[in-house]
Amino acid sequence: MTTLVPFDKALAAYDPAMGLEVHVELNTNSKMFCGCPTEFGAEPNTQVCPTCLGLPGALPVVNHKAVESAIRIGLALNCEIAEWCRFARKNYFYPDMPKNFQTSQYDEPIAFEGYMDVEVEGETFRVEIERAHMEEDTGKSLHVGGATGRIHGADYSLVDYNRAGIPLIEIVTKPIIGAGEKAPLVAKAYVAQLRDLIVALGVSDARMDQGSIRADVNLSLAPKGSDKLGTRSETKNVNSLRSVERAVRFEVSRHAGILNEGGKVVQETRHFHEDTGETTSGREKSDAEDYRYFPEPDLVPVAPSREWVEELRGTLPENPTAKKTRLQVEYGFTDLEMRDVWAAGALPLIEATVGEGVAPQSARKWWVAELLRRANDAGVELAEVGVTPAQVAAVQKLVDAKTINDKLARQVFDGLIADEGTPEEIIEKRGLALVSDDGPLIAAIDDALAAQPDLVEKIKGGNMGAIGAIMGAVMKATRGQADAGRARELILEKLGLS
């Protein structure tokens, strides 16, 4: 095994070049070339038909929505959109495609020559996009036997074709050079921003954990100052943002070790291991010719009219990075607050809530502090928690009007999630309104003070902390429906301290 060279030392001697290939699984209802459903997690081989099983005589037909999504992704990446392009067969023997080829695009991608500006530690790197092409996903193999459950040592494999034929867009960068020690961060930021863009476009579930976005990381090193690229390795299916960064770091160290020892880097695919952060050898990479690509005779060319392309350009969302920056300034969120908001996918929800007239910080509080917890408990996305931005706005308005307080608002959210009606109806049904009449509150305070004369003495003696216990008794007596601020005022009044 080659000695790994520490990252910093490796970068003192070599310049890294990276190429990133990101596969995005589209969220169309049906597959790329047939009408089978695309839902994640179905029972094995229940979303299949003669076309995606490659049965003789079955013919593919292109999904219009998938082409539309491909064009929108291309436009969002500042690409040219092909006026005419074809699908191609990528021939290989592997049971994850029952046809013995994958329908893809070869020398005529639907989108090409674009770029994305990536921000890392305040510095902008332009990542140039070589192409974005349409293809279909493969089936899922389960390797049985052997010690590790991986391919090597498996006795046989079991294949589920539910995923075979789901539309994929593969986005390929040009070599990213000049990032130096920031290469791992640039790679990570690129994939993160690409994911954000995909989310904003609404063309994919964009769940890296479920494989709907997968990255392959190509890396090579060249001696510092050399204008030639070194031999690359291709680390496949890196499935989290953190792993993208780690895979780049590890490969830099490994390549430098080989080169320092006078060895030659083998052009091969490698597997990334989440547990160790290391990569291991997959197979030697075959040359492109070995796939014997040729135009797919069962499909006619795709020739998007310029009118259609311009119409789709009109549907592009505001660039997510620009929008994020704009909203952070408008809302006055700190970087830390913004990071949590972004990670929770709460920005669009907060934006909609603010649009209903709620203060940004209040909107943030409900979505990120309160509703996110419920979404996590239920194992759903925040947007699917069962409360709409309009409802959050309605609840906040009731809090502002002192009809309820924050604590009671949480119970209103319980009611909303349980579909018990409007916030007002829930307050009515559950008896949640704050006690606005001082009468019952004064009675509760009198009782509490009478019950605990020792505390009264302490408060009078200047121990203001003792008020808490009186407050507790009052809130309990009023079942939490007292306005805490008013209760405190009244207690101090009673004791002649106000």
Add this chain to the structure above:
Amino acid sequence: MPEISRDEVAHLADLARIDLSDAELDHLAPQLAKILESVASISAAVSDDVPATSHPIPLTNVFRDDVVTPGLTAEEALAMAPATDQQRFSVPRILGDEQ
């Protein structure tokens, strides 16, 4: 005139997972060369202004709407498989790698 070497034929056979003996290679390589030569005569018949075509019908943009249509049940799908296990197609041990 197109040429295809014996080595290239051996490589193609390997890619196509066809196990050819030396004698078979000796026999087939010249034949494949002959076939290529015959096909290449088409090039002589067309002028430069005729673009290469991959489809006989001059159609573009044949699409289907993104609508789910009924497919096969797992039972139907697996009925034709030589071997199944856990509602999946069972295939021999795979050497090599996923795409």
